[in-house]
Amino acid sequence: MSTLRGRLIAGLLALLLVACAAVGLVSYLALHGALFNQIDQQLTSASQRYAHCEEGGPQDGQDTDNGGVGPPGQHPPPCNPGEILGLSPGTFTAMIKNGQVTDSAVTLGHCQLTSADNAVLTALPVDGPPANRTLSSLGPYRLAATASGNGATLITGLPLTSVNNTLRDVAITEIIVFAAALLLTGVLGTGFVRLSLRPLRRVAATATRVTELPLASGEVTLPDRVPDADPRTEVGQVGSAFNRMLGHVEAALARRAASESRLRRFAADASHELRTPLAAIRGYAELARRNPGPVPEDIAHALARVESESARMSVLVDELLLLAQLDAGRPLAKEPVDVTRLAIDTTSDARAASPGHHWTLELPDEPVLVEGDEHRLHQVLANLMSNAAKHTPAGTTVTVAVAMAEDPPTVRVSVTDTGPGIPDDLQPALFERFVRGDSARSNGGASTGLGLAIVQAVTVAHGGTVSVTSQPGHTSFVITLPRLASVPASA
Numbered sequence: 001m002s003t004l005r006g007r008l009i010a011g012l013l014a015l016l017l018v019a020c021a022a023v024g025l026v027s028y029l030a031l032h033g034a035l036f037n038q039i040d041q042q043l044t045s046a047s048q049r050y051a052h053c054e055e056g057g058p059q060d061g062q063d064t065d066n067g068g069v070g071p072p073g074q075h076p077p078p079c080n081p082g083e084i085l086g087l088s089p090g091t092f093t094a095m096i097k098n099g100q101v102t103d104s105a106v107t108l109g110h111c112q113l114t115s116a117d118n119a120v121l122t123a124l125p126v127d128g129p130p131a132n133r134t135l136s137s138l139g140p141y142r143l144a145a146t147a148s149g150n151g152a153t154l155i156t157g158l159p160l161t162s163v164n165n166t167l168r169d170v171a172i173t174e175i176i177v178f179a180a181a182l183l184l185t186g187v188l189g190t191g192f193v194r195l196s197l198r199p200l201r202r203v204a205a206t207a208t209r210v211t212e213l214p215l216a217s218g219e220v221t222l223p224d225r226v227p228d229a230d231p232r233t234e235v236g237q238v239g240s241a242f243n244r245m246l247g248h249v250e251a252a253l254a255r256r257a258a259s260e261s262r263l264r265r266f267a268a269d270a271s272h273e274l275r276t277p278l279a280a281i282r283g284y285a286e287l288a289r290r291n292p293g294p295v296p297e298d299i300a301h302a303l304a305r306v307e308s309e310s311a312r313m314s315v316l317v318d319e320l321l322l323l324a325q326l327d328a329g330r331p332l333a334k335e336p337v338d339v340t341r342l343a344i345d346t347t348s349d350a351r352a353a354s355p356g357h358h359w360t361l362e363l364p365d366e367p368v369l370v371e372g373d374e375h376r377l378h379q380v381l382a383n384l385m386s387n388a389a390k391h392t393p394a395g396t397t398v399t400v401a402v403a404m405a406e407d408p409p410t411v412r413v414s415v416t417d418t419g420p421g422i423p424d425d426l427q428p429a430l431f432e433r434f435v436r437g438d439s440a441r442s443n444g445g446a447s448t449g450l451g452l453a454i455v456q457a458v459t460v461a462h463g464g465t466v467s468v469t470s471q472p473g474h475t476s477f478v479i480t481l482p483r484l485a486s487v488p489a490s491a
Contacts, residue, residue, distance in 0.1 A: 008193050112137050349385075358395070405483075
């Protein structure tokens with residue numbers, strides 16, 4: 001699990017599993033040792049009784065004078081291993097002489113040994129510790145071999161079936177109990193961890209809502225703060241810190257929005273106010289040049305420069321006013337616009353303005369329509385072609401291409417030139433205002449630095465995107481606009 005909740009639950013279950021395994025192993029080994037210690041004591045007692053019987057001594061409950069059978073003074077009867085008093089049912093006894101099993105019996109049972117069983121019995125270490133062996137005809141036994149006084153080896157054994165069954169039952173019971181404990185802990189632990197991490201989920205939910213806000217557009221209304229931020233807990237401290245951060249961000253966004261609003265109002269007001277005096281300056285300059293009397297050459301040159309710079313400044317003022325209007329969200333016209341016709345018209349204008357460049361068109365066979373402001377879209381294409389003409393040397397090929405895409409239905413307009421390219425460090429800020437290319441793409445023409453900013457602003461206002469890719473010998477500006485799926489009959 002990759003979540004914090006999953007890791008906590010997994011860690012809790014892992015610790016409980018280790019603890020259960022340790023407890024189960026220790027209890028199993030303790031029971032195993034106790035049971036085998038008990039059976040070893042019983043085996044030692046049975047071995048002594050068997051040895052005493054074989055050596056001719058009296059058994060428990062027999063008379064010491066006559067062995068408990070027959071008249072006094074007679075010898076005790078011969079030992080019958082299967083009927084030795086005090087041996088529990090199932091006790092195995094056997095005698096080995098000269099490496100051969102000569103006698104074997106099972107108390108209150110039947111005994112029939114195979115050759116493999118004989119090999120197992122003869123391989124037991126004499127007077128060694130008891131050993132667990134399996135006799136094919138009897139099953140698992142705990143066996144002990146002792147030496148008798150007549151040179152024979154006496155083997156005594158106790159069945160292990162009950163002991164093994166007990167140990168197996170204990171192991172199964174432990175597995176069931178521990179599995180149930182793990183399952184119950186998993187269920188209860190999941191609920192407890194979910195309850196404990198609920199404040200942290202609130203922090204994450206609030207952060208997610210903040211990331212979905214269009215903060216770059218000037219949005220300053222942030223969502224509600226994280227509730228129940230108890231500073232006494234670690235999660236509460238995170239929530240309190242996050243709430244303070246949201247307050248700082250909201251204040252900073254409010255200040256930025258207010259500053260941008262004042263700047264937009266100033267640009268719009270200044271543009272409106274400058275248009276009248278600029279028109280007056282140009283008018284007076286033209287009027288002075290029309291004076292019928294002789295005008296000194298230096299005065300004529302000065303008046304020409306006044307006209308030129310006032311015209312350039314009028315263009316700058318118009319562009320600033322357009323950007324201010326777009327920033328303020330002023331709606332544009334919405335009417336069907338034939339992009340192919342627009343590309344033909346703007347390319348024709350660019351060819352007339354820059355005859356030293358090679359202009360080519362790549363258009364589809366049918367008209368391609370978008371919904372928007374034809375005048376502003378014309379300005380976008382004109383700016384891109386003017387930019388290509390100004391910043392590339394004569395003889396450069398400029399290709400204007402229009403293509404369509406179906407999913408989603410869009411129009412792709414590209415202006416590509418074979419000029420020297422745009423420096424890599426300039427490309428990230430190329431669509432910002434008052435950014436100009438360096439001398440590598442400039443032939444000395446005047447530029448306001450607002451052409452590409454207007455291209456981006458108008459394109460975004462039409463619901464489209466603009467991008468640029470550039471390297472020496474290939475620079476391409478690509479505009480993508482939503483395409484009209486159907487055209488009204490009036491269009």
